[in-house]
Amino acid sequence: MSITYLEAIREAQAKALRNDPRVYIYGQDIAAFGGAFKATKNLAHEFPGRVLDSPISEDAMVGSAIGAAIEGMRPIVEMQFADFSSLAVNQIVNQAATHFWRTGVPCSITIRLPSGGNPGTGPCHSQNLESLYAHFPGLVVMTPGTVEDAYFMLLEAIDLDDPVIFCEHKFLYNRLKTESLPRSGLPTGRARVARAGRDVSIVAYSAMVQEALAAAEELRLKGIEAEVVDLRSVKPLDYDTILASVARTGRLLCVGESWPWGGVNAEVIARVAGHGFHLLDAPPFRINARDTPVPYHPSLWQAHKPTTALIVSHVRQLLEW
């Protein structure tokens, strides 16, 4: 048996609906149709009345989930694309994120964001918004980069009392597979050393974990042992695991598919520079998408985002510094 990243997301929701009567799912075209990407396929049939088609109203979708959470439910909101969550930013950052702080009543909602680029999806269907949401106090931002994490972290997102922005990467939906679903996993807030190495630390998350692992394999053939740290969640961020890795390797390369300005990579580098400057043998580097909207044409898109080849060349520069 093999299971994809997308199927893992569906299975996690099925399990949550089965085990927890507080869970329901709200989103566009998710009931009989099973969602634009089929992440809720058959769930409306299996769980009648708990997988509900919403009007095209991102603000009200999230607002209603906040109200339901106040009443003790555990809503999951599916955004059709991460990009459309911009229409719900007010509810997410001013209402959900602040609710526990302001009132003492937790706001346990999970907002699923089908994120990231695919060939041909263009400026309005390719965005990675983890840095935007991580900026706001009170939001947990998850960025699973493996099938196991897509499953286990989504279950944990639903269980957490805090609002969770769950950034699931569309490029991985059907490309990433595993043999079976995990029964346990690392808790949210803990990064994972995806591959041990001694020469350089590559810190990545979401789809970039796979690019980093591919780069590490290429580098191995050249005698370079790269350590790959998968952040798993970008907020909270596991500085201890990052600093321990940099302590082993002395070199840091951060890889993220989102834009560079004020992003996750910038935050990781700022913390390492502030708390682990003495551990560094070279300046920390980062690779992000180019600072333009995400291009539509596949050839431009390939040149817009970090790739395995780009990671390899940056590691070589770091080692030559």
Place this chain on the structure above:
Amino acid sequence: MSNTLKELKRDVVPSGFQEQYIKAFKWMLLARTVEDKIVSLWRAGKIAGGVYIGRGQEAISVALGMRIRPGDIYGPLIRDQAGRFAAGEDVLEVLRVYLGSRLGVMRGRDGNVHRGRPREGRYAMISHLGALISVVAGGLLARRLKGDNSAIGATAIGDGGTSTGAFHEAMNLAAVEKLPLVVLVVNNQYAYSTPNSRQFGCRDLVDRAIGYGIDGYSVDATDLKESMEVVNHAVERARSGRGPQMVVGTCLRLSGHAGHDDASYMDRALLQSDVGRDCLDLAEAYLRDQQWADIASIEQWKEDARAEIEEAVIKVQREPPVSPEKEDWCAFATRRFLDSTPAA
């Protein structure tokens, strides 16, 4: 779906109405008195942040607040002190938040009109207008999913707030889900300084109810009796499963937008017109006309309200203030997510 209530017999005073009217009047009086005190304390520098009062719209606010039962969901807006009192808030709770007492329900983390007790069905508004309506709707959706169809939800918005996308999305969602939601639209003629003519293009805001496919009512919000009758009707319709109800009350905001605003832009003709009448004065006159209260009793009620508020101010000013040392600075409910590495 109609603008007026043909089934209401306006000239007949139903049994128990006198008692309800007097209760409503006392809450209006308490709201007016506490807000006068709050403005005074704000001018004296005792209150941080903005002070937004409901002067002139106490009647329509109280009409909704007094219909809220335990177990209902109520999301008042900035000019709903009368409704808050009627729905169970007490004077101490108001003043603790305004005066920054550590015993205040918001613990200094949010202020003034943003206060609430969500766990008790009293939702806490944010400043972004229209944003609370879908939250109240979601609370009702949750109740339905839990098999509880006994509660209604109620919230308020102003003429300006109806121009937001959030208002439209929430009204439409509530209509699609056929939720027992009562939305009070108080057209007080100005959104901050912007008059109706720069706010919307429709003939009357109540016409929007037709577009949403919900019941809509117009009411003279300066008239307490009419406000109570219309709101009672809308609330009963919501309770009996007739879906969302929209009540549009017309009055004039008898203050600036906030303490700092002298409302010099306000059209004097409006102030002189029927729209500009003070609902509290009208309600007092009605009480006397009906011989439900004489001047001496009304003066005593006013004195009682002032005394209760003065006593509460003295008590709250002696309470410990919020302090940064007592604050835990953790925005997460999950305590282990507290960032232990200070940002360098």
